[in-house]
């Protein structure tokens with residue numbers, strides 16, 4: 428078997444992309460306030476900003492689009508999706524949402540107040556912000572190895588169960604409306620969580636009567652990592668592994684724009700009928716009637732088809748090997764990355780690569796800008812721009828432990844030669860690394876500032 432297999436699909440529709448000139452990119456960046464979120468996609472050559480909603484749907488998904496039932500209430504497409512969600516996740520109740528953060532908003536609106544603390548391995552930015560927007564405190568209790576960039580650990584997304592138990596006792600279970608785990612751990616390198624860890628976390632939450640919710644965006648990649656790495660799971664199918672994971676939880680939400688390979692869509696699922704009724708009321712207020720939840724019938728169909736495709740083991744094998752191929756190329760250059768390669772992205776360690784730039788001058792932002800200016804490649808900063816925040820009690824700025832740049836791989840979109848091009852550009856970045864400077868922020872909103880902040884080079 429070749430180490431890096433070719434794509435298990437062929438291309439029958441193409442979308443042209445164009446490499447702009449260095450001068451065009453400079454102008455685009457000045458115009459965008461050096462924020463890659465503000466650069467028009469037409470000025471990006473290889474877009475690794477996110478793996479969310481950027482995947483290529485299959486012929487079967489496009490065919491599903493054509494049979495979408497657009498009825499306001501009780502659409503056939505809703506019942507098909509309900510069957511698929513029950514088959515894979517096993518939850519009694521669910522509502523569609525237009526994407527993941529809509530589900531987070533509903534859950535936060537119903538369960539979080541200013542006295543709430545919500546633990547997870549690591550909350551992603553929208554989850555963190557939705558909890559804070561309701562006055563809650565998100566708390567990250569991932570194992571310490573997650574911050575050791577070079578440690579080769581099979582399940583680096585695991586929660587530290589001793590820390591969790593101790594923290595619950597200190598905080599008081601009555602202040603914890605629900606507990607989470609994110610699979611895979613996006614904010615910590617796209618690293619998987621083991622089933623053993625999920626079992627232990629579920630047992631602790633349940634010991635203290637804390638409902639357990641899973642942030643399931645990339646659950647299928649997590650399932651395949653379990654199959655490959657966790658003793659006892661090699662012979663299980665990814666669907667069997669998924670069933671086992673979700674049987675341990677009281678609910679889950681999914682941004683289906685990731686492992687269900689759709690351009691839009693999500694859901695919130697649960698076992699508690701009382702909660703489901705409240706969720707429906709909140710959904711009607713903000714998203715739509717419970718059988719469409721802000722999506723078109725055709726989106727529900729594409730999602731139902733995509734959920735199975737995202738679990739397909741030939742696809743997952745290619746998917747994780749593509750990420751590993753990319754990691755191998757970058758490692759050869761000498762650029763430090765979070766090891767081992769995660770599922771959906773490679774995370775460059777900008778803090779280590781650019782030691783001349785202190786955290787308050789945003790090394791991740793500097794690296795993201797350099798990669799774009801050099802080669803028209805768009806990544807995303809996952810460091811102090813995204814996560815530094817003021818302590819609400821002391822007013823002190825708390826910096827994240829790592830300054831990262833994420834290069835996310837859209838699903839079924841880029842080929843190996845695109846990744847080779849990115850590696851060539853990173854080689855040039857490596858050679859010029861001592862010449863890069865930091866940035867200052869000239870505008871930023873209070874929450875989720877990375878999306879709209881503006882910068883100036885120092």
Ligand code: F0G
Pocket residue numbers: 476477478479526527528529551553554609613642644682683684693
């Ligand atoms: N949870 C995780 C772990 C995520 O990665 C995301 C989105 C969400 C929740 C929110 O879902 O975007 O559908 O509202 N992550 C994207 C990313 C945006 O680029 O990692 P959403």
